[in-house]
Amino acid sequence: MTPPSPLDLEARAHSEHAHELRLWLRLLTCSQLIEKRVRAGLREQFDTTLPRFDLMAQLERHPDGLKMKELSHRLMVTGGNITGITDQLVNEGLVERMGVDGDRRAFRVRLTPHGRASFVEMAQQHESWIVEAFEGLSPRDLDSLHRLLGKVKQHQLELNQRIDEE
Amino acid sequence: MTPPSPLDLEARAHSEHAHELRLWLRLLTCSQLIEKRVRAGLREQFDTTLPRFDLMAQLERHPDGLKMKELSHRLMVTGGNITGITDQLVNEGLVERMGVDGDRRAFRVRLTPHGRASFVEMAQQHESWIVEAFEGLSPRDLDSLHRLLGKVKQHQLELNQRIDEE
DNA sequence: TATTGTTATACTCTATAACTATA
């Protein structure tokens, strides 16, 4: 016979916040499942990766280019990684580094015409994966989910703000 | 250099299906922000990683242990990785491999008493991070979000089912 | 002195494929 578990008490204490924990696990599962499909599609159909796609997506939104520092901030990764991804994309002729007037330390990175055409093609396919991922939701559900996640996001940003100020 | 704080990943959305794209980017942003905090906490306070924590969490829910194959399925990663993580945890005395009656190929992996105690400590802290992450939501919001994500998850699983059958 | 960006490095996480030992 199994000895009584010493952890029954803790298990009960945990169940007090079981709602939050279950929500977190479900949120994580959803984003992992969708992300896996997107990564696989980018790899199989376009021989690229999500960080590369994300960097190009940022540049597509900013035709005049973005500085390395700005890319680092927007993609939430440290600078060395941006250098590496940018180097790859430059070698493939998809983006280019341009000088910045008045600051010879910095670059503007922007899409080349080839990079822009390439991105448009990927973005169309990407969109279809995402539409497929959410086709189980009504327009009203989509809106509710967006609004609720907006609250979550806002709260995370406030938490990070507090930490940055410490 | 610390990881850059926030972001504007959501800038990526553009087309006629902008609703779905924006929802996806927001979902991804939320899970990334929370996940980064959890990973950082596990590393700083317990010198461990999220996959290790997740494996132990599975075992805590299954006191009789789980087979390597089951862990692989539940954690959504391939078998070789389970071997690696399990090896680490065995070396640290946190889990153990037990034989399975009637199948000498397989193992049951389960928490040791030390592993269980260690997990409880981590889980309490983990819970506080998750509660903090969602403290901006009312109980009603929590419930709505959980229900909506349930629809998303269900749809992903059906999509994967279709792919597995191809 | 501070900031922008690069370089070098190391570590975690992951998938793939070949392998073994059982079934």
Add this chain to the structure above:
DNA sequence: TATAGTTATAGAGTATAACAATA
């Protein structure tokens, strides 16, 4: 033949820290 698990390997993705050039 098929399955459970291991091993070996390669590559993605990331952070850290030291560094150069410029502000």
